[in-house]
Amino acid sequence: MKDAPTRALEDTRFLRALRRELTDVTPVWLMRQAGRYLPEYRATRARAGDFMRLCKTPEYACEVTLQPLARFPLDAAILFSDILTIPDAMGLGLTIDEGVGPRFKHPLHEPSELRRLGIPDPETELRYVTDAVRLIKRELGGRVPLIGFAGSPWTLATYMIEGGSDREFIRAKRWLYGAPEAMETLLELLVEATTQYLNAQIAAGVDAVMLFDTWGGVLTTDAYQRFSLAPMQRILNGLKAGTPTILFTKGGGQWLERIAATGCSGIGLDWSVDLAQAKRRVGELAALQGNLDPAILRAPIAVIEQEVDRIMDAFGDGSGHVFNLGHGITPDIDPEHVAAMVARVHNYRRPKDLRR
């Protein structure tokens, strides 16, 4: 039997929307909502010293996770962490510096180096993550659901092989096309590690999980299916039954039917996707999350409001939509603009003929 806060959580806008049930207003949260655009985040980060210390100290991770919720009436919290915690725990040595982005000290140069990789135990090597989840859940006190997350195996593999981020993915694609079996071995290892990691987050209390497939969109359709979507499908198959799931492939707008066929609860959409068309294509199969161009947050508030309305109008009927950006919020955004965006979503009243 579930305890009271859990039952109440299941009835929140965010989790109802992921089940495509009607909500009073459309739920909203933002990718990277705990981040550098918030002065209080920058203050905590300065105290922590560097990004990885922020991630690896549950008290700091909890603090920054809750900061945006104190400012804006957001409908979900998302664990503050990084998609690269798994490769870091595998021994690749992650550093994340402002302006440089993530780098690994020991990237994978050759398929033969796969031997040195093991599956990290989520309750020891990645204990800082599950500790953060437990702490955040306690602090949230059942107010809003908490989203856990991981990177997609393909996305993790690109960083592990490139040592960071490369515009052309030269090394990763060399593996993919030149040594596809080695690539599949690596992906399978990441499937197993990610499944355990997300199940540990779920056991620690997260209410939904999201897979970030940041680089799936750089693949051909066939390669996406085999090297990105199939591994994500295997993760979904291995998660604790009943957990709401969101898959987000940036640049995946052409593949929505395939993504929906995984049985995920929700699909994250980048801003290039036309939401009305996406709803026609897969709206009967999954909730849709998105998809304001984060660049719009730099425009005057009147423009932001107009673009929020355009997205809300495009979705039409309100069940099954989680409002979000099409990608993470950037550090230069004025928090007042975020406040205006969130308010506009919650105050939106759909035209009568679009109501259920």
Next chain:
Amino acid sequence: MKDAPTRALEDTRFLRALRRELTDVTPVWLMRQAGRYLPEYRATRARAGDFMRLCKTPEYACEVTLQPLARFPLDAAILFSDILTIPDAMGLGLTIDEGVGPRFKHPLHEPSELRRLGIPDPETELRYVTDAVRLIKRELGGRVPLIGFAGSPWTLATYMIEGGSDREFIRAKRWLYGAPEAMETLLELLVEATTQYLNAQIAAGVDAVMLFDTWGGVLTTDAYQRFSLAPMQRILNGLKAGTPTILFTKGGGQWLERIAATGCSGIGLDWSVDLAQAKRRVGELAALQGNLDPAILRAPIAVIEQEVDRIMDAFGDGSGHVFNLGHGITPDIDPEHVAAMVARVHNYRRPKDLRR
């Protein structure tokens, strides 16, 4: 009345394919086929001194345009030039350095600076381009068609405003969302300049023209329609009647129906697009050009051949396909791999049940 070489050119594989007529084998050319992966190109460039001198000296431009044709039995030549010649002629001061990419000395900082821009006269400020076309046409002697090209107005605008290439397009999107009328003024100026420029290339002898919309894919569907596709449509409307045209929006796979509706002869496809699906969607409306992932050219030749076959199989019936890469060839590719790719396309025999 057309002269003999022109009549013969109209019957070449490339121009037949753009008219969706049957060809003996599928025509093939490569985006950026005259480029750094060829040692003879690097030698000419070293003699020229720098990239812009290579572009601006018709003899050099002609020499490098013809180099790939001497090596490989390609079915089209493409003018060696750069998409940024127009903004350069508008006074923005283009430099292109290896490893840095294109930079403008005088980017557009403010909408008020639009005043300083005029429309370059193609036969004076851009005379080096039309001179190169005339020289190349003479040297080609009617062997294969010559493709002229320009950048899309939106793509040019991003470079002009950013001063170069930015991953987030912060400044260009600030104009787009914050000052859309100024953006449209700039785009209209580029429409007019590009129409005159391409008509001058056509008058000088190019047999087809292509618009490169490198950055259309970073837009929302609505913004793509208004700020990228609509200006390209206005250019097409202003071109000399009967000129074969190809539109290529990188990341535009979701918008093929809209692109086809412009009435272009062919649509360039990046590698993320499934060719079989693209053919079902718009194959009755336009020829399709593409779409091998250029990264595949780094793989062993057996893999390249397998991927060529996969694309040829996907297209099925052979009329209306121009084989190409999904984006430009990169400098690190072994020319032997290109030779193998071209040979495989020409030697491909489609399974009997796919023949007309």
